[in-house]
Every structure is written in C-alpha cells, then in structure tokens.
Amino acid sequence: MTGVVLKDIRKSYGQVKVLHGIDLDIAQGEFVVFVGPSGCGKSTLLRMISGLETITGGEMLIDGQVVNDVPPSRRGIAMVFQSYALYPHMTVYDNMAFGMRIAKESKEEIDRRVRAAADILQLTPYLDRLPKALSGGQRQRVAIGRAICRDPKVFLFDEPLSNLDAALRVATRIEIARLKEQMPDTTMIYVTHDQVEAMTLADRIVVLSAGRIEQVGPPLELYERPKNLFVARFIGSPAMNIMPVTVKETGAVTTVSLVDGKSVIVPISTETGANGKSASFGVRPEDLTIATGEDYLFEGKVSIVEALGEVTLLYIEGLSAKEPIIAKLPGIIDVKRGDTMRFSADRQKLHLFDADGQTYRR
Amino acid sequence: MTGVVLKDIRKSYGQVKVLHGIDLDIAQGEFVVFVGPSGCGKSTLLRMISGLETITGGEMLIDGQVVNDVPPSRRGIAMVFQSYALYPHMTVYDNMAFGMRIAKESKEEIDRRVRAAADILQLTPYLDRLPKALSGGQRQRVAIGRAICRDPKVFLFDEPLSNLDAALRVATRIEIARLKEQMPDTTMIYVTHDQVEAMTLADRIVVLSAGRIEQVGPPLELYERPKNLFVARFIGSPAMNIMPVTVKETGAVTTVSLVDGKSVIVPISTETGANGKSASFGVRPEDLTIATGEDYLFEGKVSIVEALGEVTLLYIEGLSAKEPIIAKLPGIIDVKRGDTMRFSADRQKLHLFDADGQTYRR
Amino acid sequence: QELKFAPGEDAKFNWKSYEDFKSAHGDLKGQSLTLFGPWRGEDEVLFNSVLAYFNAATGANGKYSSSENYEQQIVIDTQAGSPPNIAIIPQPGLLADLATKGFLTPLGQENADWIKTNYGSGEDWIRYGTYKGKDGKEAYFGFPFKADLKSLVWFVPENFEEAGYEVPKTMEDLIKLSDQIVEDGGVPWCIGLGSGGATGWPATDWVEDMMLRTSSAETYDKWVSNEIKFDDPAVVGAIEEFGKFARNDKYVAGGVAAVASTDFRDSPKGLFDIPPKCYMHHQASFVPSFFPADKELGVDADFFYLPTYASKPELGTPVLGAGTMFAITKDSPAAKAFVEFLKTPIAHEVWMAQASFLTPFKGAKTEAYANDTLRKQGELLTTATTFRFDASDMMPGKIGAGAFWTGMIDYVGGKDAKAVGGDIQKAWDGLK
Amino acid sequence: MLAQIASAMGVVVAGVFACALYYWLSDKLLSVALPVPEGDARKASANLNRRATIRPWLFLGPALLLLAVYLVYPVIATFILSFYDRSGGNFVGFANYRWAFFDAQFRQSIFNNILWLAVVPAACTFLGLVIAVLTDRIWWGNLAKSLIFMPMAISFVGASVIWKFIYEFRGGNETQIGLLNAIVRAIGGDPQVWISLPFWNNFFLMAILIWIQTGFAMVILSAALRGIPEETVEAAVIDGANGWQIFWKIMVPQIWGTIAVVWTTITILVLKVFDIVLTMTNGQWNTMVLANLMFDWMFRGGGDSGRSAVIALVIMAAVTPIMIWNIRQANRDMGDH
Amino acid sequence: MSAAASLRRIGVPRLILHASVLIICIIWLIPTLGILVTSFRDAGQITSSGWWTALTGAAETSAARLGDPASARQDGPNYNISGSVFDGGDVKSGSVVAFGTRVAAPTEFEAGKEADLGDGEKLTVNTDGSYFYVKSGPFDDKRGKRIYLSITQPPNFTLNNYRTVLTSAGIGQSFINSLTVAIPATIIPILIAAFAAYALSWMKFPGRSLIIALVVGLIVVPLQMTLIPLLTLYNDIGNLFGVSSRSYVGIWLAHAAFGMPLAIYLLRNYIAGLPKEIIESARVDGASDFEIFVKIVLPLSFPALASFSIFQFLWTWNDLLVAMVFLGTGKDQLVLTGSLNALLGSMGGKWEILTASAFITIIVPIIVFFALQRYLVRGLLAGSVKGG
Numbered sequence A, B: 001m002t003g004v005v006l007k008d009i010r011k012s013y014g015q016v017k018v019l020h021g022i023d024l025d026i027a028q029g030e031f032v033v034f035v036g037p038s039g040c041g042k043s044t045l046l047r048m049i050s051g052l053e054t055i056t057g058g059e060m061l062i063d064g065q066v067v068n069d070v071p072p073s074r075r076g077i078a079m080v081f082q083s084y085a086l087y088p089h090m091t092v093y094d095n096m097a098f099g100m101r102i103a104k105e106s107k108e109e110i111d112r113r114v115r116a117a118a119d120i121l122q123l124t125p126y127l128d129r130l131p132k133a134l135s136g137g138q139r140q141r142v143a144i145g146r147a148i149c150r151d152p153k154v155f156l157f158d159e160p161l162s163n164l165d166a167a168l169r170v171a172t173r174i175e176i177a178r179l180k181e182q183m184p185d186t187t188m189i190y191v192t193h194d195q196v197e198a199m200t201l202a203d204r205i206v207v208l209s210a211g212r213i214e215q216v217g218p219p220l221e222l223y224e225r226p227k228n229l230f231v232a233r234f235i236g237s238p239a240m241n242i243m244p245v246t247v248k249e250t251g252a253v254t255t256v257s258l259v260d261g262k263s264v265i266v267p268i269s270t271e272t273g274a275n276g277k278s279a280s281f282g283v284r285p286e287d288l289t290i291a292t293g294e295d296y297l298f299e300g301k302v303s304i305v306e307a308l309g310e311v312t313l314l315y316i317e318g319l320s321a322k323e324p325i326i327a328k329l330p331g332i333i334d335v336k337r338g339d340t341m342r343f344s345a346d347r348q349k350l351h352l353f354d355a356d357g358q359t360y361r362r
Numbered sequence C: 001q002e003l004k005f006a007p008g009e010d011a012k013f014n015w016k017s018y019e020d021f022k023s024a025h026g027d028l029k030g031q032s033l034t035l036f037g038p039w040r041g042e043d044e045v046l047f048n049s050v051l052a053y054f055n056a057a058t059g060a061n062g063k064y065s066s067s068e069n070y071e072q073q074i075v076i077d078t079q080a081g082s083p084p085n086i087a088i089i090p091q092p093g094l095l096a097d098l099a100t101k102g103f104l105t106p107l108g109q110e111n112a113d114w115i116k117t118n119y120g121s122g123e124d125w126i127r128y129g130t131y132k133g134k135d136g137k138e139a140y141f142g143f144p145f146k147a148d149l150k151s152l153v154w155f156v157p158e159n160f161e162e163a164g165y166e167v168p169k170t171m172e173d174l175i176k177l178s179d180q181i182v183e184d185g186g187v188p189w190c191i192g193l194g195s196g197g198a199t200g201w202p203a204t205d206w207v208e209d210m211m212l213r214t215s216s217a218e219t220y221d222k223w224v225s226n227e228i229k230f231d232d233p234a235v236v237g238a239i240e241e242f243g244k245f246a247r248n249d250k251y252v253a254g255g256v257a258a259v260a261s262t263d264f265r266d267s268p269k270g271l272f273d274i275p276p277k278c279y280m281h282h283q284a285s286f287v288p289s290f291f292p293a294d295k296e297l298g299v300d301a302d303f304f305y306l307p308t309y310a311s312k313p314e315l316g317t318p319v320l321g322a323g324t325m326f327a328i329t330k331d332s333p334a335a336k337a338f339v340e341f342l343k344t345p346i347a348h349e350v351w352m353a354q355a356s357f358l359t360p361f362k363g364a365k366t367e368a369y370a371n372d373t374l375r376k377q378g379e380l381l382t383t384a385t386t387f388r389f390d391a392s393d394m395m396p397g398k399i400g401a402g403a404f405w406t407g408m409i410d411y412v413g414g415k416d417a418k419a420v421g422g423d424i425q426k427a428w429d430g431l432k
Numbered sequence D: 001m002l003a004q005i006a007s008a009m010g011v012v013v014a015g016v017f018a019c020a021l022y023y024w025l026s027d028k029l030l031s032v033a034l035p036v037p038e039g040d041a042r043k044a045s046a047n048l049n050r051r052a053t054i055r056p057w058l059f060l061g062p063a064l065l066l067l068a069v070y071l072v073y074p075v076i077a078t079f080i081l082s083f084y085d086r087s088g089g090n091f092v093g094f095a096n097y098r099w100a101f102f103d104a105q106f107r108q109s110i111f112n113n114i115l116w117l118a119v120v121p122a123a124c125t126f127l128g129l130v131i132a133v134l135t136d137r138i139w140w141g142n143l144a145k146s147l148i149f150m151p152m153a154i155s156f157v158g159a160s161v162i163w164k165f166i167y168e169f170r171g172g173n174e175t176q177i178g179l180l181n182a183i184v185r186a187i188g189g190d191p192q193v194w195i196s197l198p199f200w201n202n203f204f205l206m207a208i209l210i211w212i213q214t215g216f217a218m219v220i221l222s223a224a225l226r227g228i229p230e231e232t233v234e235a236a237v238i239d240g241a242n243g244w245q246i247f248w249k250i251m252v253p254q255i256w257g258t259i260a261v262v263w264t265t266i267t268i269l270v271l272k273v274f275d276i277v278l279t280m281t282n283g284q285w286n287t288m289v290l291a292n293l294m295f296d297w298m299f300r301g302g303g304d305s306g307r308s309a310v311i312a313l314v315i316m317a318a319v320t321p322i323m324i325w326n327i328r329q330a331n332r333d334m335g336d337h
Numbered sequence E: 001m002s003a004a005a006s007l008r009r010i011g012v013p014r015l016i017l018h019a020s021v022l023i024i025c026i027i028w029l030i031p032t033l034g035i036l037v038t039s040f041r042d043a044g045q046i047t048s049s050g051w052w053t054a055l056t057g058a059a060e061t062s063a064a065r066l067g068d069p070a071s072a073r074q075d076g077p078n079y080n081i082s083g084s085v086f087d088g089g090d091v092k093s094g095s096v097v098a099f100g101t102r103v104a105a106p107t108e109f110e111a112g113k114e115a116d117l118g119d120g121e122k123l124t125v126n127t128d129g130s131y132f133y134v135k136s137g138p139f140d141d142k143r144g145k146r147i148y149l150s151i152t153q154p155p156n157f158t159l160n161n162y163r164t165v166l167t168s169a170g171i172g173q174s175f176i177n178s179l180t181v182a183i184p185a186t187i188i189p190i191l192i193a194a195f196a197a198y199a200l201s202w203m204k205f206p207g208r209s210l211i212i213a214l215v216v217g218l219i220v221v222p223l224q225m226t227l228i229p230l231l232t233l234y235n236d237i238g239n240l241f242g243v244s245s246r247s248y249v250g251i252w253l254a255h256a257a258f259g260m261p262l263a264i265y266l267l268r269n270y271i272a273g274l275p276k277e278i279i280e281s282a283r284v285d286g287a288s289d290f291e292i293f294v295k296i297v298l299p300l301s302f303p304a305l306a307s308f309s310i311f312q313f314l315w316t317w318n319d320l321l322v323a324m325v326f327l328g329t330g331k332d333q334l335v336l337t338g339s340l341n342a343l344l345g346s347m348g349g350k351w352e353i354l355t356a357s358a359f360i361t362i363i364v365p366i367i368v369f370f371a372l373q374r375y376l377v378r379g380l381l382a383g384s385v386k387g388g
C-alpha cells in the first residue's frame, strides 16, 4: 500500500510555527488536493512530503515506512514545481531523462520511458527543443513529463497551473485529469489556489487554514456541507453569502432573524441551548432566485449589476453585513441599480453556523 | 472634450507590421476595453496611446490635439502596467507621490492627493510599507493609486489583473468599477485577456485580432450578436460551440443540416445565394438544455463530466468537429461518461455564419 | 655557449691566465652554479659571454639570471632559504644587510689581501666588501667586479668646437663656462632626475661628487656612516653646491621644474639635439647606452672629469664610483672557483673588450678596452688619488634608496637645503 | 619547439585533470564508504544523510586548504613578525606599532590612502555605471564596452608607460611629448609637472587606476542593469521623470546591491594597489600609499620584516567594516535558501 | 516640417547620447592609442616629439656631414663638393626646408638658395637633398663639414621594435611558459572556487557565514606579505622530498590561492542567485550535490565562470612577481613578462621596446576577452540582482 500517512506533522521556522499538527491518511491511488488561503502552509506541507523541507515534529510514512529522515530522491516521489523548474540548458528530452540518467538506467529504458511520457503529453515534436523555445503550457507539460518519467509512487504538484493563462489552464487541467486516469495506482497530491481545479480534479479536498486542517472530504461534500464558516466561504465562487442572525427558535428546524428583523426558517436542527445566541446564516449566490411571491428570504437594494452574458451578478446592499450580498442569476436580467428586489432560495440549500463558525448541520 | 481619437493608426517594428490601421473614437468618460488573443497588438496600441511607443503612421488626438509627438508625461494620461511596475525601493506613499514630486507639487498637495487615493483604495494602513511586503492585490491597488494621483484625463490599464489569483481578481475588478463611478469624466482604456473583466467593466469592447479591429460595441451586443466567427468564439467562456453545416433552405428562416444529417431551423434570414454553401452554426454552451422531447437540436455521447458544484460541464463527442461540444448546465447533474444525450436550445439564441465567418444576422 | 674570443688568438688578452685557471679548476664537471644579478638586456648578454669562459674552463654549468624585481627577489630568496650560489649586488647597503642577517659566506682574508694588492685604491674596495656578520664579527664578503665611474661630464666636442668652448680644468672654469653659454643664448646643463620608482637618485651622485670637492674624504666617510649628521654644514654645503646648477633656471634645460621630472635616460639626449638643448651632462660611465644609437664615442660624444676647485688643492682629484659585488649566498666548490675566476685578468678583459666595462684591476691589460673613451675612464679609476664609493648605495636602503632621493626631489622643488638634510636625518634616526 | 609545446600542453592538461580528479574521486570514495544498499532503506537513508554532512567539506576542502596555507598562515606569520625587529630575530613588543604611530610618512600614507579610497571606488563605480547605462542604449554599445574594458588587459608596466606619454613634462619651449601638456600648451597655458604637483598628483595617479578599473565596474553593472524591469522605467517616464531623474531615482536604487559589491571589490583593490604608485613616483612628492610603504619597508635595502608587518596588518584591518557588512549580507542570504 | 521638428524626430537626446559615449570612448582610447603609435616609432623620435605628431609627419632638425674634403673636385680656382645630404646624415629621406652651418642657428638658410658662408665658401642645399659646396680655394678640414638641416618627413612607421622583441632569444619558450602558467592557474582556481561557492550557497553546514566572512577578509591580504613564508614552506617541502621547490604545480597553487577569495566572493554571488526550484528539482530527481553541481550549476554558471576566467587570466598573464618567486628566474623558466622585461636592459628606459612588448602581451588576453565576451555581457554578478 503506497499511501502517505501524516501523523501530527509539525513545522516551525525558528520561532515561527507554520504547521500545528497535521493528521492525514492518503490512500494509494488517491488524488488529494490541498487548498487554503495564501500562506496557510500548503507548500510547506507538500515540500515536507517531498523531503525538501525537514520535519520539525511528528511522523511521516510513505508506503508504510517512516521517511522523516529519508532524502527526497529515495522517497519514490516526483514533484512538479509552480515555476516549472526546468533545466534551462537541457533539451526537453534531456530534462525528462535526467533523473533516470542519474539513476543509471539503461539507454533503451530511458528512451522508452521518455518517449512514452512525451506521447501522453503530446510533447514528441518538441523533444529536441530547449525550454526557452517552448510556450508556457508546453513547459508545464515538460515539467509533468519529467515527473512521470520517474515513475513515482507519489506525485506532488505545487500549483502547477498558476502561471498559465486561462485557456492553457483549462487544457492542462484536463491533461492532468487524463493522466490520473492512466496512472490509477499513483497517489497524487496537488496544491492549488484555484477552486475549479480543486473541484474538478480531487478525490478528496483538504482545506487548510493557518497551519491546521479545517475539513477533509470529497469536493461536493465540501460544497454542500461545509463543516464551518471558513470552508463555507472558501469553497465556491463568488463566496457564500453570510449574514449575522439571531437564533429565535430551536428544534428540528431552526428559526433565525435577520438584521432587518425578518425571520427565516432553516431546516437544520439545533438544540435548545442555542436559543437567543447569535449565529451565521449562509446561502450561496447561485442558490438565490428572484422571489415571485411573498415567500421570500430577504430583500435588498441592488447596488451593482454585472451582466456576464451567461449569468448576471447582482450586488445587494442593506443587509448590514460589511460585504454586499451577491446573487448569481442565470441569463441576462433586466434590473437597474437602485431597484429593490426580493430573493428566495431552496430551503435545503441554506446553511447555519454557530457563533464559533461551526455548522449546526450534523 | 477629453476623448481619444485614433485615425488610421499603424505600427511596424522594422519590417513587421503589427497594427494595420486602427480607427476608433473614444468619447470622454467612456470605459473602453481592448480584448483579443495574445499577440494581436493590444498592448502595442495602448502603449502608443500612452506615448511609450512611437506611432508609425496615422494620427492620434487626445482632447482634440494631435499628440503624435507629445511625450508621455504631457499627454495627461496615467498607466497601470501588467506587472505593477512599482518602484521596489520606495514605500507605497513614495510610489504614489513620485509623479507629483517630479512635477514639483507642494508638499501639502501631494499629501492630500496621496491620502485621498489611499483612502479610495483602502491602502491607508500600508502607506509606509515597501512593495515587497504587500500581497499581489495590494500591489495592484498601489499601481492604480499611483495612476489616480496623477489625476489623468485618460486612464490606461494593461491587463492589470492578470497576475492576481481568482479571489483578488474579483475584488480588484469591483474596485476598478467603483473607481470608474467616482471619476465619471475620466476616459478609461483597459486591455485584458479576460472575458469576465471585459464584460463587466466595459461601456464598449473593442475586439482586436492580428492588428485589426474585428468589432466594436457594448458587451451584450458582442455577446448576443457577434459580427463574425472570431468574435463569436472569442466572447464567452467556454467558447461558443461551432459546428460545420450546409445551408439547405434560405429565406426568412434558414434550414441547415449538421454533419450527422440532422436538419436544424435557424430563425435568421438568408438570401438565396447562400443555398448549398457550407456555413458555421453556433450555439453557446450555456444556451444548451437537456432535451426532454423529440424536439432536440442534436445528440452526442458524453466524454467528460466536470461537476463544479454550481454548474456541470458536459463534453460531448461525435459531432465530428475537432473539439468536443460543451454544454453548461446549472446545478449538479447525474450523468456518466458514455451516456448519449440530446440537447436543445432556444432558437433565438442560435447563430449562423457564412463560409467567410461573417454573421448572416443583420 | 660559444666563446666570444677564441683563446690564444688575440694578443691583447691575457690568455695565460685563462689556461692557468683551466688547469687549476678543471675538475668541476657538471657542477651547477647559479648566479643572480641586476644585469639585464645587453649587460646580461655581456656577462654571459664572460661566464662562458668559466664554464668552458671548469666544465661547470654556471647559469646567470636576473629580474626586474631584483631587490625583492634577493630578499625573498635568501630569507626563504633558496638563494642562488652567488648574488651580484650593486649596493653595499644591501650587502651589509644580508651579511648581518647571516645569509653570506665570508670570502676569507686571502681574497681581501689579493684585492688590496691588485686593485686600484684596493683598501677602499675592501672596505666596501667588509661587514659585520651574524656573529657580530667583521668579515670580508663582497668581491668587486665591474666598476662604474661617476665623476664624469659628457659633452659633444663638435658643439664645443663650433662655439669655441674649452674643456674646463677647474670647477671655477666650469662655472665660468656655464655662464658663458648662458650669455651666448644657450643652456649649459641637462639634468634629469626621473627614474620611475627610483626618481631622485641622479641627484645623489651630484651631491656626492660635490661633497668630495668641498670636504675631505674622511668627512665623506663620516657622512656615509652618519657620524656627521645629514644637516651638517658640510653636507648642506654640498647640496647647495649641487643647487648652484640644478636650481638655476638659466643653467638647466627646461628650467628647474623639468629637473625632477625629466627621465635620466632621456636627459642626455638633449646634448645631441639640434640646436642643442644643453652642452653638458653629468652622469656615470654607463650613460652612453642612452645616447642615440648612431653616436660614436670619442667623436660625436666625449667626457671630461668633473673638475675640482682650484681653491681647494688639498682635496686632490677624488673619483666617485660604484661597482657590483659578488657575494656567495650559497657556498659550493663552484662558487669558490668562480671567485677565483674573477681574479684572472681574462675575466675582466673579455668584457672590457666588448663594451661598458671598467675595472680597477691593475692586472687586466688596458689594451683590451674596446675604445679610447673606456680606456681613459679605466685609467682614471686605477690612478685616482682618492676613490670613494657612491654614498647613497652604502647608506641604509631606507636612506640611500629612499629618504635621500625624496629629499633631493624636495630640494629641487624649492625646499631649503638645511630642512631637506634635517628631514633625511630624521628618517635615519627613525631606523635606529 | 614542438616538443616544448607538447610537453607544456601535457603539463597543463595533467594539472587541470588532477584537480578535477580530486573532486570526482573524493565523491566516488564517499559513495563507496557510505553505500546505499537497495534493500535496507533505513541504512540507505542514514548513509545518504551522512554523505550530506560530509560533502560540503569535500567541496570546500581544497579551497579552505589553499586559503589556509597561502593566506591565513602568512597572515598569522605576519602578525607574529610585527612584534619582532627588522631581522625577525628579536622580540620587541609593540615598538613597531609605536613607530608607525609617530612616523610622518606612515601618516602621509594613511592620508593618501583615505584619499584614494574616497575617490577611486566612487569614480570607477560611477563612471562604470554611467557608461553601462549609456552603452546599453546604443547599437554599437558592445564595441564601446570592449574599448573601455581594454585597459584591464594591459599590464601595470604597460599602463605606466602609456601614462608617461600623457603626463610627461618638457620644460621651456621644447616640444611636449606628454599629451596633457601639449594640450595645455595649445590652449595657451603653462605646462605643468603633473606628477609632482603637491596634493593633486595623487589624483593624477588615481586617474590611471580609474582608467583601468572602470571596465570592471562597467561589465558587472551592465549585467545588473539588465535585470531592472523595463516597466519601472516606463512608469517613471509616464510620471514625467527625465533621464537624469530616472537614472538616479529609479535605476540606481534598484541595483544598489550590485553597486555595493562592485564598490567593495574596488575598495579592496585600492587598498592593495601599489604597482601604479611604484612605477610612476615610488611614493615621492607625497604620493606614498600604505601598500607602497609596506613594500618599501619589506624589500628596500634588505627589508624590515617587523615594520612592514605592521603596515600589512593596518591594510588588512581597513577591510573590517567591509567584512562585517558582508557577514550581515551572507546571513540575510541564508534566510532565502 | 520645420528644422526643429525634424531634429526632434531624430531626437536631440539620442544625438547627445551617441556623442557622449563617443567622447568617453575616445578618452579611454587615447592612452592606448598613444602606446600603439609609439610602438611603431623610432627610438629617437619617441622622446623628441609627441606621438600624435607621428600621424601627420613633422619637420625635424638633424645634422648631416658633407662629403670628405678628399673627394673635392677642382674647377678652376674653385674646389667643390657635391652629393646628397641623405647619404651621410641622420635622416635618410624627406624634403629639406632649410639648412644652416651653426648648431645654434640650424635653419639659417632657405633650401635651394645659395648661402654665403664667408671665406669664399658657398653652399646650396636643394629641397631634394642634393647640395653643392664650393670654395674659392682647397678644402683644409680633416672631416666633412657638419651642416644642419630642417627636413620634413611623411609619417614614418617602423616594424623594427616588434622585430626586435619577437626575434629576441627565448621569447618563444617564455611564451609557452606563460601559457603553461596561466591556463591551469586560471582553470584550477575557478574549479575550486566554484565548488566552494556552491557549498557556500546551497549546502547547509555549521560555520557557513563565518567562512564567507573569512573569504571576504582574505581578499585584501597583500601578496608581497605572503611570499617569504610561502617560499620558505616550499623550500622545506622541496628539501623534504628532495625535489625542486620551484615547479609549475607550485605556481599554479599559488596563483590559485591568491585569486581564490575574490573568485569565491564573486562566484558565490552568482551561484546563490540561481533559481532555487531548479536545484530542488534536481534533488528530487535523485541527483547528489556532486551531480547537481556538475550537471546543473556548472553549466548554468557558465557566464560567471567565463567572466571570472577573464579576470583571473589577466592577472596571471600579466604577473611577474609571483612567477619569478615561485617558478624561478632562469632562462627556461621565464614567463613572457619576464623575458620582455629583460629586454629593457639593466636601466630600463627603452620605451620603444616597452610599448611594443606591451602590445604583444596584450594580444592573448584580448583574444581571451573576445572569445568570452558574449558571456561577459550577462556575466559575473548577474546573480547578485534578485531575479537576474
């Protein structure tokens, strides 16, 4: 079993504690994505798995073996760096062959593997070029190809797409998805900032924040049932609208009151203790619809209208949260700034979090 | 009238012609966005307006005055560069004050304007920091702030957001929109790769391709009535699905036949001359819906499913175009790879282009 | 290497001495001998021609080398323990220093005695080779070979002829002649003190010559040993005597300002300019090698002895000179044999017969001199009533090759002679 | 001749090869001594880690050895010698230091050295910077750079001859063979003896070193200038800055680090420079500098090892501030990696 | 378009830019040009006229001797001598402007006119150098009469100086010696310094910053100070093994060590600036530090290595002192600078030889410079700038 197991992994740079005890089991063949805000420790964690960063505390196992002191080259990993990190003086072929040459593989074996990787990544025509003669997307593919050639047990990606433009990003993302399919036994760990990448690629997403794991789970679970406010706001774009509320009634369903006094019934059960406490009520912009009847969730004044063609974003003020509430409505909608509108939403898609930001949903 | 007028503007680098005669009138206070594929000459055009690039041919007027030979600093413009271009050795304050110091403004005036700009951009807490201690978004705001301080008649942006991550991009975009509102008399010219930016910000979008203007118009016009295939494919994401068709019947509505033989009636009038000619038939991914009855547009096999939470993307093969047809369906949809599905669309939202790529729509 | 003059052929050489030496020292076959000295360029070629006779006679393998950084090199080599067998040293001061530090092998009394009997002013020459060793005892270390004569004034006979000038016999006449030249619209002297890193030294020769013409030889010796101070009236007087020439704008070509900066190698060329930049030039016997290439000695250029004051007959005809000393820095039979070789007339005659070599050795045939000019100089050297070695070369290096030079530059630059002497004395005091 | 060339080539190849061989062999040896067995993962990684601790010293070894033998050991020897008399035989305590303190020439040298340090690094760096900026903007810039670099290739002896023909003075109405005086004469001035003009002659000597070293500064700074993002300059153009302001306020601050390194290197070079002074004036006319004074005391007339040692130590002590600055710099770099 | 406008099109600033670079280049070139011109001149001319006059040609005064009185022909009561002043004069060609018979007034008479010298003597010297000297009685001097001439000559250059230098004995050997010293003395320290610089920038070990500081401090150690202790050491080792203390290995190591601190200092600046990811990536690929250095860092540092080689080569090539001390002063050990120096004679001062040999020695470094220059452009401290 070529999984990666992290047991209470800690990291500090001198006095600065960066990771505060990470526990995580990654199964063989799993595709795990680390997301989290900038500076939360994603790269650090990945680099510790690769062995490029020493481990301050805890234990790391790859393939059942403690690897805390094993140098990177002996961990059976391959890594794709954010900045490609190609060897600028070597051709694409040599870049991919480098690791195997170091490992003293036979010429034929090297050639076979390089060509196979180039094939997968459609790099065959470029094998004799130097990196500087490649476009950004091609470079990234070379970096991936180099990793493939190592035939690693664990594949590490650190924001591999962040330097690409939108179109390339989509194309390369699909390439990575395809790669995963072709290498079903390889464990892949992927760091990204990007929602879409995380959602489309991951078997499981690990949400990190300030050196701690906030939630681990499959993408849709995170989207639909965020464990806490942090995850709720982090997953989804535009972010989930959060409104401060007070709990009015508890029970199988909970009644809360918005700042403007309006009551909303949320089909989430709460215990009596919560009664009267302040809480956070959340609804995703894409779950909002324009209310037709009196049965609306809230109303507000439109401050900005962004028509994107396919969807229209409305920014609604007046619910006293610092940020405006955003509604994402399909198609082109004819509203003007200053219009007051009412919105409703599928009650099943409402979220409720306690004062500490933990979800009330069990 | 502080408009910008371009009359047959041309640019060549030695033998290489980059711009082939651009004619454009930009009114005072207008927000114009240049879009186009990489290398089409957007930046060059912007830099010519700024005066950083010499003009090879044609005439440029700002505020009614020919400015071909006027140096940048005297054109009343300000520019925000793609790579921020902050002075790394100066604090945020000094970065913003630099231009005014050069112009020998009084200390009080400088302070007043810097603080006002910092206020607008919420940079006040960072005024004493060096750029390297700022996050990407903050840096970009400083770059904008620097431009605001110049109190320009014309504001130029060269892909100001392309270096930011998704969240920051949205936030900064909104900031720019707000800025535009606060400076209604300032003309703004904005270069971007990004659809969403172009659609949300522009009063008018200028689509450039290979040094020529393809279409000029308000965003929704470009989205709904692209003049030609290039604009059709360029505006919208994922791009409009284009299928090769043959015109079967002409008249007030046109009948075309798809590769698989199926006929489709498009409510666009064509002249008889078009009969029997090949044409391109287009439909946007977001305009596709799952056909419930027999009245469908086309059918195909699903090759990839990407569930993004809010929407699901289906990649459909079998319509012989090189690229798969994409359908963007709201919500989470339960389909599997290999399923054959049928799709329909609102007939009003279909597009038809002649063999040269020009729209049939008048 | 081929022998320049085939042994036995030319009667002006003492071939017998060569044969004698050969039979006495023919047993050094294959032994190597390293010599390190200051001669480079033509001098090196000439010395090698002398060395060839030694090699031919003994079968030894003597090799001479030199270096621009001669002075550093010898200090480094001796201190580091890898000296040559024989060091050829032009400055007695350096010789003394090496001797005190124990790097030299004494040559023994018999060599000293030999010099005494066979060299002109032999006693003086011995003095310049005798120093305290590491043990504090005086011993004889330096064998003089090749001398330079300093008290010479060079001129162009035809220029004198044309203008009707006579070679002066007394210092008074010399000054009168100088005034005469000025009156005729000419410039009497070319003086150049420039010498890159050694700028100033030609002035020390002037001062030394003047010292010998104004004070007794004993005062001169006391000056060298600092028994009288540098700012003693006798010394200051000599400096001012030099100043009569060098600090007189009318006397020197280019004016006083040019004196310090004109290179001593360029300076004599002024004699040959047309019209002549100057009529006279005080410089040592080596200077003809800086004359323009086509000038024939004795015809196009000649010298006269820097005359003495008629008012001071008691001082006789003092001669200022210099010479190189051979010292054994690493003893070996070959090194000893080489010193023996230097005692043979042939060692001197081979060089005399080619160029630029003077010797006080009375055993060498004067017929061997290449030309009359050299012969005249050679005779001056062997017949001098008083011979004194260049003072600056004998003073401690920091003075004779430092403070003295600098002082002279300052003096020519306008500083008072007394103050200059004081400065030099202060530097000397600092050494103690 | 051919045989000589062949044997020389043999020697050259053997020498270089032997040096390379050391690194290759020592690395091989290390892998043999600390093997990485396929099966035993624990031992393998332990040995790999051990290799990683030993390897820096293998890499540094030859450099440290050379530095220790050729530089550190002589420095220590020098330090000890500074307490002995001229022959190095008798202990004299601080007498040599006391001497230095009261010696007028020593003071003069210190003064001149400070003058040199104030002028030459600044001038070289400034000129190098200006030339680098200007030549980057023209099509024949590379040719211009080559010309300015050329003096570096000329030996000091050659350089001093060259300058002889610039500074040479001929008195009276003679034709000047020094260019400077010819020019002065041509514009109606009085020819000067440049190298003996008190005080100013220092500057004429400095001109020579500046002439030589500017090429060095130029080459390095021009590389650094190319690292400046073009956009910051363009931004300044739009902000209305002129060329001068852009140079001073935008470009210079951005390559400050490199300027400091160039400055350091030239400062150290200036402390060591003595060939120029030696060949031009040998320190006369009050142009003595420390390195020359040391040289004088070390070799002239048999030498005085004690006093020259003291001067050498003073020269070395002069770099202390630079060393401290560099330690700081190095420590900051460490954070990056 | 007005003139002012068209000037603006070309750009006054650009004109100023070109002009100022040109001026700087000329100022920098003048000294070198001076030495180049001088090296092609006659020894005599060098000290008598400025080198810049050699380019235009100038009038020169010189002396010549008329034919021997014995060669006089009798023509009635008159005796005459005729010939050309260029036969017996210092100057062998040119055109005569004026002549004179007294050294104090060497240009008393115009060329081509008859000069009355009194005593019935008359002399005519023509522009082409032919003269006619007539006297109303027999000539009674012992030698030919000396006259003085002002002669203009076209620019006159000679290759003699170069011939002298290049044909002097041992020059070939010393050239080979110089190369034998300089090539390894360039490559070895760079190799050693590069390894050390790599260790000091990319490997972690205790005492790293201390070593860096030490290296910086050692740049300043005066070379002269080290010579005696080192040579003593060499001699001791030589004696111990019974070999000569002076060998190529000895001088290579000496040069290597003297160049080492600066080499490490400058190379470290560059190597530390290489992108971190590339090195980590190689580490993940399984490369040891040795392999990373050889296969990644070395090729990538080529610009810095090449530029430092130029500097180191210059120093070793132009060095004399170290070579003399550690290699010896014998004929067959002499390096090029040494053997050229020997040509100058004990007293130096042969400017024509000095200038010619300065140009001969400069050739090899210039070749090296041009060969490596394209790396130099991006060279040396490119790494000291972040992101460079």
Ligand SMILES: Nc1ncnc2c1ncn2[C@@H]1O[C@H](COP(=O)(O)OP(=O)(O)OP(=O)(O)O)[C@@H](O)[C@H]1O
Residues within 6 Å of the ligand: A013, A016, A018, A036, A037, A038, A039, A040, A041, A042, A043, A044, A045, A193, D335
């Ligand atoms: N060498 C270091 N010394 C001190 N702190 C460090 C060091 N390297 C990283 N950190 C800190 O560790 C934290 C985690 O850094 P890390 O690079 O892992 O963030 P990240 O999640 O990858 O962020 P990003 O998404 O911006 O790449 C950051 O706060 C950073 O400042």
Ligand SMILES: Nc1ncnc2c1ncn2[C@@H]1O[C@H](COP(=O)(O)OP(=O)(O)OP(=O)(O)O)[C@@H](O)[C@H]1O
Residues within 6 Å of the ligand: B013, B016, B018, B036, B037, B038, B039, B040, B041, B042, B043, B044, B045, B193
């Ligand atoms: N200095 C130059 N010399 C020659 N060609 C140039 C030069 N600068 C730009 N070009 C060419 O001009 C064309 C337009 O470049 P420009 O930078 O305007 O493109 P762009 O539309 O801004 O592209 P992108 O979106 O990638 O920034 C490109 O094809 C480019 O190769």
Ligand SMILES: [Mg+2]
Residues within 6 Å of the ligand: A042, A043, A044
């Ligand atoms: Mg990261």
Ligand SMILES: [Mg+2]
Residues within 6 Å of the ligand: B042, B043, B044
């Ligand atoms: Mg662009």
